[in-house]
Amino acid sequence: MTATAHRDVRTPAPAHSDVKPHSPAQLVRLVAGREISTRIRDKGFLVSSAVLILLIIGLMVFQVVIGGGESTSRIGLVGGDQAVEQVLRQQGQALDTEVTVVQLADEDAARTAVAEEDVEAALLDPTGSRPELLVQTAGGSAEDLVQSALAALSVADQLSEAGVQLEPAPEVDVVALEGAEDDRSQATIVALLGVGLLYFLFILFGQFVAQGVVEEKSSRVVELLLATMRPWQLLAGKIIGLGALGLMQIAVIAVVGVAGALAFDVVDLPGQLIGTVLTVLAWFVIGYAFYAAVFAVAASLVSRQEDLGSVLTPTTILLVVGFVIALQAAQDPSSTMATVTSYVPGLSPMVMPVRQAAGEAAWWEVGLAVLLMVLAIAVIVRIGGRIYAGALLRTGGRLKLREALAAEKS
Amino acid sequence: MLEFDGLYKAYGSNQVLEGVSFTVAPGQMFGFCGSNGAGKTTTMRIAMGLARADAGKVRWSGRPVDEIVRRRIGYMPEERGLYPKMKVGEQLSYFARLHGLDARAAGRAAEHWAERLGLGERRGDRVEKLSLGNQQRVQLAAALVSEPDVLILDEPFSGLDPVGVDSLAEALLEQCRRGVPVVFSSHQLDLVERLCDAVGILARGRIVASGTVAELRSTTVGRQLRVVAPDASPGWASAVPGVRVVSEQRGDTVLELAPGTDDQQVLAAALATGRVTHFAWREPTLVELFRDAVTTPQEVAA
Known part of the structure; x- marks a missing residue:
């Protein structure tokens, strides 16, 4: 042992001119960067991406084979x-x-x-x-x-x-009282496909967020992280990082889908198709923020991956309900249920795109649904952030919401 | 100076800390001892902002420790924590960046510390694939990788083999030489005695003893004298005034002398019984000091 207990040399603490403290935005970016670089190499993520894209292409090939176009x-x-x-x-x-x-x-x-x-x-x-x-x-x-x-x-x-000279029949002038039914039905189908995709991606990325939170909690690495940043920065970085990845994935699918649909000539009105796809993309952003925040907060209450199911179930049920209503809404976009649920935060990202595609929603209705959703996200981030902060350092069994709020870190 | 000033903390009705105060000078290695549940971890977590003190402050260079100061502190939590699926090198570089290093400096620092702690060849491996001892090294590297100004380590030596203990000790001493104050908690008191310039013993929510090991020794009341007089008959020493017999076994006696008692008088009494093969003040080990400090109800001033 070369160590000795007494040393004479006392130098002052070294200065670190090369080290600047991070701004909150930089920390959030660092966390987000880690989430992306870890997840993008994850097998589960790669496989699910490939499956989704193959599914979209397969769907179009099927459409062509079955003879959706002119015979x-x-x-x-x-x-x-x-x-x-x-x-x-x-x-x-x-x-x-x-x-x-x-x-x-x-x-x-x-x-x-x-x-x-x-x-x-x-x-x-x-x-x-x-x-x-x-x-x-x-x-x-x-x-x-x-x-x-x-x-x-x-x-x-x-x-x-018989010597009859035929006059050419007069051309009929078509006056439509309602929007063209046919065109809308195609847009509705696209919206429904999009909503199915949203449903899948909300669950997939919600799970990613939840697993990430529990991984940090169960491996206790969260103590090291929270020694350098605040809980909300960790939460924001995680949600933004995975969200960017999710948006990238859905955008790739959208581009492949639209390009394919145009190339195979599956749709009649490309403009409407692209409009619907953009609507779905926008709803992905809002819906993802909502569900990711809820999943993250719920996941922070448990310390083991095995316990995740029990805390995520209520939110998953909400997603399933939203999807089922969206299916219904595609049949009857003007029904009371579809109209009411298209404003309910959490359900709106799945119901409203269908109503929009069916031409049943006025712009102010969409605006109202978005506003309600944004308000809901603000509330969740505020209260959920406190729960998350309180629950992160408490390991052991499952935490009650009240305990987490009481244990909030300074 | 790293100052812990009057920390109070209660969890519900359980008052864990009742005014914990001590200071650690730059370049000083401070051993933080105490029984299980005495509040060592709580004290360190308060310093790292992971728990909120009910009262009291932690200061570094006279300034309350906040987030900016904390980024200059290397911390090793009691519950080891690393991303299990992240590679060693990436993990170290990530922690360096969280502490404020830019990407290139972080990469360099990660490489340097992995090499320095004998993990050079494992840099590309996931942490979960490493042995526990190696994971411990990664944990230490994560605390050191940002070249911190202060080190706070909770039980850094637990679970290490003797070689691991030596290399960790060497790394910590090197940090002290850089002028970094190092606080670590440990139950391995022999190690604390060997490494630390200063020791603090935490019991019943307070520091009951602190100072250098030598200071602790000198302030211990009732120092003990060991006398071996093989031919002495039992009870030979009890006749000497001011002497209390602590133990007596076949001529090997341990005595406690009241203040002001002349040890030469004891020696004379011993010689009167015949041969004396051993006569010396016992230097209490830290273990004994610790036991003493933790069990005596009144405080041992330091």
């Missing part, structure tokens, strides 16, 4: 003139089908084409008295199409033979 139809034609081709195409337009007419040499060629599924159906002798339609199996959409085309052709022929 096409190839009809073979043996004999017949330009007029027949034109009528077939016109009739196709009326039925929302793009018709391609393929001229075939004779019946044999027609049979082969149908058998090889080169064409959906082949029409023989359209202008004769007994036109024939060859199909693989009876009952396809091509039958109706061809039948009505020939009917139109025959009516026109008979009329012109």
